[in-house]
Amino acid sequence: MPYSPEVLLQLLQRFIKHPNKIKQVHSLLITDGYLLRGLNTQPHSKWMRTLLYNTLIRAHLNAGQTCKTLFLFTHMLANQAPPNSHTFPSLIKAAASSLPSFGRPLHTQVVKRGVLFDPFIPTTFVVFYGEHGSLRDAYKMFEEISLLCIVAYNAMLHASGKNGSVESALLIFERMPDRDIVSWTTVINGFWSNGYFAEAIQFFKKMMAHENIGNGLVKPNEATYVCVLSSCANFAGRGSLDFGKQVHGYILRNEVFLTVFVGTSLIDFYGKMGCLPKAMNVFTQMVPTEVCSWNAMISSLASNGREKEALDMFENMKREGLHPNEVTFVAVLTACARGKFVETGLKVFQSMSLDFGVVPTMEHYGCVVDLLGRAGLLKEATDIVRSMPLQPDASVLGALLGACKIYGSTELGDEVGRRLLELNQRHCSQYVLLSNTNAGVERWDYAAALRKDMVDAGILKIPAYSSVYLA
């Protein structure tokens, strides 16, 4: 006796966050023919198919299977289950997370089907265009929303910060009829992600002094703590250590336990401030220690002259049955480079892909070149640069150049320096030229976004280098 579609729908909704169970229900839906047009002829069957597909799409999105999410949409169309306004937010999110090229076709579908009036859809597009389009596109979508609510405003705050315009985020924040903790956190995050650490801390202070905080209407959450702690950790100015400690105290007084996110941020904060005992203290207090907490602890040790302990920690971590990831290997290789443990470093580098399936990235190559270079093995370091499967970037060449300087290898140093300069100038001039051109016609948002791209790409503008003559 097959289950009714209603029962299967209930099961889907109940297990919407359990990928394995979803697979089972999906199989039943297929074998019972509920997803197929024609087999089920009850009057409400079309509506039911749409509902089932919407829920399946959502479940696959939750499971991180973004390709399958979009694939289900094509099935949905083929089986004449008409998509409605509930279908698109999941699809746009799937596109945003890993298949941005689907954004435009989805936008066309939305317009064609006349569902843009629904506030959820333009809000999801604000997020999508904030991540993959431009601030302008995101704002266009924001303007489409007839009834603005706090979530839509927050999405726009995020899009602004993400595209390098904290100024617009602040203007929108001022315009908001009311703000919740996400609004405050998003602005703090906007400052933080654009490198304005002092401003992020100031804004957090402003939030804490706000009357809503006292009333208990707005309370900092995990994301807020992570952002403000990371700002303290990265802000080299006076008072950031003390302020971070105050935040820690606030957390201890107001939170029941340390979550992985907050704990890891605290370890990172104390590590960057050079307070190793404090970092270790937080680490040992965290019960469910996950890979990221170990990573933060290993990097803290590695960057505070305790390379040997960092390596011991790495061994302990493996003994505990945790699987190191790419961040772990950056930390471990850094420890090896700084401690001049050449042999161990090379072994770790080999084993990362062989034993742990972690494919070396540019950062790992940078660490190995640094490891060999610091030990004076310039030929070996050069061999790595020549044989690496990626085009070496400024960080890798910079590590090699550093070693040439230490060991007085002028010939090699000149060559590397030239390549580095070429790399920097080519990129820098292109970006600066483009950026200035756009600023010239008052496309400030675009100009700002380009300059942010430069920072993201690790292309630092050489202060005295200007491309005026090119313009």
Next chain:
DNA sequence: TTAGGGTTAG
């Protein structure tokens, strides 16, 4: 008919 939209570490 009520499944769908916003912030987070290494």
